[in-house]
Amino acid sequence: MKRYAKLYWLYAKNHFKVMMEYRMDFLIGVLSVFGQQFAALFFLSIVFRHIESLNGWGFYEILFIYGIAFLGRAIHHIFFDNLWTIGWQYIRTGNLDRILMRPVNPLFQIIAERVQQDGFGQLLIGGSVLWLASNELGMVWSVMDLFVLFVMVLASGMIYIAVNLFFATFSFWMIDSLPVVFAVFSLSDFARYPMTIYSKVIMFVLTYIIPFGFTAFYPAMYFFEGRGFTLFALATPIVAALSLILAYRFWLFGLRAFASTGS
Amino acid sequence: MSQLAIEVKGLVKQYKIMERDAGLKGAIKALFTRKYRIKEAVKGIDLSIAPGERVGYIGFNGAGKSTTIKMLAGVLRPDAGSVHVYGIDPHEERIKNARQIGAVFGQRTQLFWDIPVRESFDLLCEIYEVPRDEFQETVAWFIERLQLESLLDVPVRQLSLGQKMRCELAAAFLHRPRVVYLDEPTIGLDIDIKETIRAFIREISDAWGTTVILTTHDMQDIEEVCDRVIVLDEGRIIYDDRIETLKQTFNNERTLEITLDEGSTFELPPAVTGRVMRLETEDETIQLAFNHHEISSGQLIREIVNCNQVKDLSVVVPKMEALIRNLYKSGVSA
Incomplete structure (x- = not known):
């Protein structure tokens, strides 16, 4: 564990050095993600200029849910972005062979080989939105609440990571599973709204099949009073851990298949 | 060990x-x-x-x-x-x-x-x-x-x-x-x-x-x-x-390349028949493959020069590449 932490730090240090060499790229990347998220928020605020509430949910409540989603996604985006590239950058090119010949966990190497600085934009906007929303909602934060928030954001990030890893693993059998990962990830946009506005089917899918519901809506419910879903909120870290274990198992299964076909 | x-x-x-x-x-x-x-x-x-x-x-x-x-x-x-x-x-x-x-x-x-x-x-x-x-x-x-x-x-x-x-x-x-x-x-x-x-x-x-x-x-x-x-x-x-x-297996393999004076035809001396093999060539040169062990280069050259109008000749020792190619052809197994 200590060895892996040290290794990650070394990988990351090199990334930051490269990043500093291309300061312009860094800035443009952060700004573009910033713009993207800002557009989504702008759209939301326009909608709320015309309606009082969305199925009983106010603007700042939805903003709060957005904030948690952004922060969770930022963790995934900054540190685990290479999961997207497993198919075309590692399996198809034979780079995975090189990784498998080193005495370090192969998934760790893939993850460590990239830090996506653009995600810092998301982190910034997520933090600001959460702060703004909680102020407007008159929330009072105890140390315990802050700790829970931290755990929830981490769990949210873990679910994004698990879903990404699970569907990227299909690249062992397909030429490239990237389109599948894209399709699945477009579902995560639904999860940034209160789940009660959707039909039972969508709610079921986002809770039990692809648990994006636990990336924002359910964990946010821990902080809202009288809205229900407390059990779901408390289950968030468990769901995150289970998803991650399942995805990692599936990845190991894919690796074994790779060792027998080598394609 | x-x-x-x-x-x-x-x-x-x-x-x-x-x-x-x-x-x-x-x-x-x-x-x-x-x-x-x-x-x-x-x-x-x-x-x-x-x-x-x-x-x-x-x-x-x-x-x-x-x-x-x-x-x-x-x-x-x-x-x-x-x-x-x-x-x-x-x-x-x-x-x-x-x-x-x-x-x-x-x-x-x-x-x-x-x-x-x-x-x-x-x-x-x-x-x-x-x-x-x-x-x-x-x-x-x-x-x-x-x-x-x-x-x-x-x-x-x-x-x-x-x-x-x-x-x-x-x-x-x-x-x-x-x-x-x-x-x-x-x-x-x-x-x-x-x-x-x-x-x-x-x-x-x-x-x-x-x-x-x-x-x-x-x-x-x-x-x-x-x-x-x-x-x-x-x-x-x-x-x-x-x-x-x-x-060593192919060590004794040699090729003799001969160019004759214009207008003369090549004649294989009777003393060496059976001990050399004439290879197909595209140009004017004549190539004879032989085993150094069975007939020495010197002896072969003497015999050839005696009954032919030789302009030029050289003995070639096969390179690794040729050895390997030979292996594929003959399918020598270890």
Whole structure:
């Protein structure tokens, strides 16, 4: 564990050095993600200029849910972005062979080989939105609440990571599973709204099949009073851990298949 | 030392190849019904390689070379047979095996694309947990032998092919592996860089007793680096012996090239018939293949000159490349 932490730090240090060499790229990347998220928020605020509430949910409540989603996604985006590239950058090119010949966990190497600085934009906007929303909602934060928030954001990030890893693993059998990962990830946009506005089917899918519901809506419910879903909120870290274990198992299964076909 | 560096028994690897009919129709049909053809890439290989041996592993494209090496490295799982590298099963204990091997795979880089060579080495030092002082000693030695000094601060992506290959080689040996797999390490390089690389491999392997498996299409590599040759053809080993034995087997083979004065015709002296073979040639020259053991060059030349109007002649000793080609033709088995 200590060895892996040290290794990650070394990988990351090199990334930051490269990043500093291309300061312009860094800035443009952060700004573009910033713009993207800002557009989504702008759209939301326009909608709320015309309606009082969305199925009983106010603007700042939805903003709060957005904030948690952004922060969770930022963790995934900054540190685990290479999961997207497993198919075309590692399996198809034979780079995975090189990784498998080193005495370090192969998934760790893939993850460590990239830090996506653009995600810092998301982190910034997520933090600001959460702060703004909680102020407007008159929330009072105890140390315990802050700790829970931290755990929830981490769990949210873990679910994004698990879903990404699970569907990227299909690249062992397909030429490239990237389109599948894209399709699945477009579902995560639904999860940034209160789940009660959707039909039972969508709610079921986002809770039990692809648990994006636990990336924002359910964990946010821990902080809202009288809205229900407390059990779901408390289950968030468990769901995150289970998803991650399942995805990692599936990845190991894919690796074994790779060792027998080598394609 | 009794332990073998590499021990392979009855190694088999098959690939499933999907077959489909041509055209769009075939592609759509393949979505629903899949037909597979089994291709045996490696058909039962036995190998015993002693520590410190330098083995040239050669064969045509598709002969099964890289498949074997991938199994030796633990990347692929054998379908049958066993592999042991210093007693470790590379696939079952991949990470343990990874510590004792190094590799250069021609086209793919072991280094880190965006970061300078020096930082790449540092990272590898941590990955392989090389003690710091040992690492520094090794790097200093490699910098001198491979002339890396001026390359250390350059990002890998900016290196030329020759520069990159020198760094790759250093990276492969950095953690003092017991076995190194080199796949086409000299492909596309200038002759002087090839020389540097060959000398480096020899020197390091001598110093540390590193076992080297070298696949190449350049016979000069084999001749200068290896002490043993294994020839693979269609998934089977067709030749496995010391390089000197290979040379000796064909050592007495010679070719005499003769150019005659214009207008004269060639006559084979009766004294040599049955002991030489006339080869087909496209141009005017006459080529006679003979065995140095049965008839000496001197005797043959005397006989030829006696009854022909010879303008020019020369005796050719076959090169490694010709020896190997001979092997394929005659199918000599070890």
